Amino acid sequence: MSTDQPTDYRATLNLPDTPFPMRGDLPKREPGWVKQWEQQGTYQRLRDARVGRPKFVLHDGPPYANGQLHIGHALNKVLKDMIVKARQLAGYDALYVPGWDCHGLPIENQIEKLHGRGLGRDEVQAKSRAYATEQIAQQMADFKRLGVLGAWDRPYRTMDFGNEAGEIRALKRVMERGFVYRGLKPVYWCFDCGSSLAEFEIEYENKSSPTVDVAFLAAEPGKLAAAFGLPVLAKDAFAVIWTTTPWTIPANQALNLNPELEYALVDTERGLLLLAGALVEKCLARYGLAGTVLATTAGKALEGLEFHHPLAHVHPGYARRSPVYLADYATAEDGTGIVHSAPAYGVEDFNSCTAHGMKHDEILNPVQGNGVYAADLPLFGGQFIWKANPLIVQALQDAGRLMATAKLEHSYPHCWRHKTPVIYRAAAQWFVRMDEGEGVFTVDKAPKTLR
Numbered sequence: 001m002s003t004d005q006p007t008d009y010r011a012t013l014n015l016p017d018t019p020f021p022m023r024g025d026l027p028k029r030e031p032g033w034v035k036q037w038e039q040q041g042t043y044q045r046l047r048d049a050r051v052g053r054p055k056f057v058l059h060d061g062p063p064y065a066n067g068q069l070h071i072g073h074a075l076n077k078v079l080k081d082m083i084v085k086a087r088q089l090a091g092y093d094a095l096y097v098p099g100w101d102c103h104g105l106p107i108e109n110q111i112e113k114l115h116g117r118g119l120g121r122d123e124v125q126a127k128s129r130a131y132a133t134e135q136i137a138q139q140m141a142d143f144k145r146l147g148v149l150g151a152w153d154r155p156y157r158t159m160d161f162g163n164e165a166g167e168i169r170a171l172k173r174v175m176e177r178g179f180v181y182r183g184l185k186p187v188y189w190c191f192d193c194g195s196s197l198a199e200f201e202i203e204y205e206n207k208s209s210p211t212v213d214v215a216f217l218a219a220e221p222g223k224l225a226a227a228f229g230l231p232v233l234a235k236d237a238f239a240v241i242w243t244t245t246p247w248t249i250p251a252n253q254a255l256n257l258n259p260e261l262e263y264a265l266v267d268t269e270r271g272l273l274l275l276a277g278a279l280v281e282k283c284l285a286r287y288g289l290a291g292t293v294l295a296t297t298a299g300k301a302l303e304g305l306e307f308h309h310p311l312a313h314v315h316p317g318y319a320r321r322s323p324v325y326l327a328d329y330a331t332a333e334d335g336t337g338i339v340h341s342a343p344a345y346g347v348e349d350f351n352s353c354t355a356h357g358m359k360h361d362e363i364l365n366p367v368q369g370n371g372v373y374a375a376d377l378p379l380f381g382g383q384f385i386w387k388a389n390p391l392i393v394q395a396l397q398d399a400g401r402l403m404a405t406a407k408l409e410h411s412y413p414h415c416w417r418h419k420t421p422v423i424y425r426a427a428a429q430w431f432v433r434m435d436e437g438e439g440v441f442t443v444d445k446a447p448k449t450l451r
Contacts, residue, residue, distance in 0.1 A: 034144050043149045050093035058084055062099040062158070065132040066106050069142045081148040096150040098143065102132040102159035105195060109417060129159055179432050184360045186343075186350045189425035191371035192418040196427055207412035207421055209244040210389050213286065213336065213403035214396055215273070216241065216255065216307035219321050224274075227302050228265050228295040237265065237272035238401075239307050239324075240283065242335030244408055245345070245423075246392045247385040250318070250377060251364045252309060254341035254353055256327040259300035261337055266291040270403070274302075276337020283336055286404045300326060310401035317378030327352045344426040365426050385423070 037043075058080055063073055080096075087094040111119070111127045119127070140152060156163065174180055187196040215238035218224045225233045239255055257263065262277040266284070268291040275283050277296050284291050303326050311318040322341075329348045330339045343353035344365040353363070366377040367385055375381045379395060380388050396402040413422050 053093045056087040056092035056094040062101045065100040065102045065135040098150045099156040184426040186424040186426045190415040202413045203416045204411045205414045215401045219306040239274040240336045241340040246389045248342040248345045251342040256330045256339040257299040258330040259326040261299045264293045264296045276332040278332040315378040
């Protein structure tokens with residue numbers, strides 16, 4: 001029987017001796033590394049090692065102080081941390097000062113959820129500040145846990161009193177130079193929030209909307225006849241529009257036609273109808289009418305012609321005219337080729353009307369922030385706009401101006417918080433103009449001209 005000892009094969013291998021354990025245990029070990037970096041002052045030591053070297057400063061858009069981190073936060077911060085560290089290794093004095101955006105409606109909405117509605121302004125501000133402070137502490141701990149190095153002991157926060165005071169001083173200088181003015185701008189508006197929404201706060205869901213084809217009686221039949229090369233019009237003539245928002249009809253102030261499209265004047269038993277030539281057949285089928293095209297002309301020949309509001313003969317409050325403005329966004333893809341323009345409730349309508357000289361104080365804006373028409377709006381005052389849709393359709397029917405109506409299922413913008421439909425609504429806002437004012441605003445005392 002052999003008396004040889006078992007061979008220690010481990011002793012025959014030339015392997016390095018490392019302190020790495022067999023198991024990673026990262027969830028347990030990583031917090032220790034972060035704590036060690038803080039105790040050793042790693043970030044400050046990196047700064048000290050690069051004193052006097054060319055600076056690299058990452059201009060970081062701050063996260064919002066609301067809610068726990070998600071993968072978007074992680075990806076953003078890790079990629080930027082890689083950039084900063086790479087610049088540090090390349091010999092730059094690579095600074096990273098973290099910060100937080102602490103203002104805005106999402107925080108106020110959260111306070112409303114936690115403490116209910118009806119709080120006073122000062123109480124909302126105090127609770128919002130306390131809530132943002134908690135969120136910053138939580139997010140900061142998580143960012144550190146990701147291994148991000150930075151000046152975590154001196155972050156910037158938009159709610160710091162020094163920052164707020166600096167913003168007010170800068171705003172004062174901008175105002176003194178004549179850059180600030182109050183005006184209107186159509187923005188997404190949520191009736192439940194009672195405020196405007198940013199683009200990223202919009203999501204799209206299907207919605208059923210009533211469609212209407214509405215006839216606008218020509219106020220200048222002689223000029224309309226001349227535009228089509230006709231000596232006279234034998235019947236009443238109407239410009240016909242198609243829309244999925246009947247609630248905007250009470251605020252109509254113009255009609256938009258495409259200058260390059262061909263428009264036809266069609267003789268029917270309901271009068272002469274002005275329609276895009278390419279859509280005549282579809283429109284007549286929708287109206288259940290037979291018709292004959294009397295003449296055609298380019299949209300640009302119709303510029304400036306005026307038409308009566310479809311409810312003008314129903315109530316004197318609508319006894320106004322809608323001029324024809326030329327606009328490229330009127331197309332022959334659907335509808336009638338003519339777009340009814342309520343400038344308070346659409347960006348393109350607003351731009352078109354103001355470009356043609358309509359002043360902000362001339363824009364009709366009867367829909368209030370809660371979605372209810374102002375009490376003094378003729379026929380529909382005090383009605384919630386969605387509930388007013390069928391009332392407006394019926395009023396147009398009774399007035400003899402409704403050519404057709406149907407239901408349309410389509411994708412429609414909704415509020416991401418309340419999941420309810422939103423509208424475009426012209427809201428009074430403060431703007432900083434870039435085309436007028438004393439010089440161009442800079443942080444220096446003397447304004448410099450723009451190059």
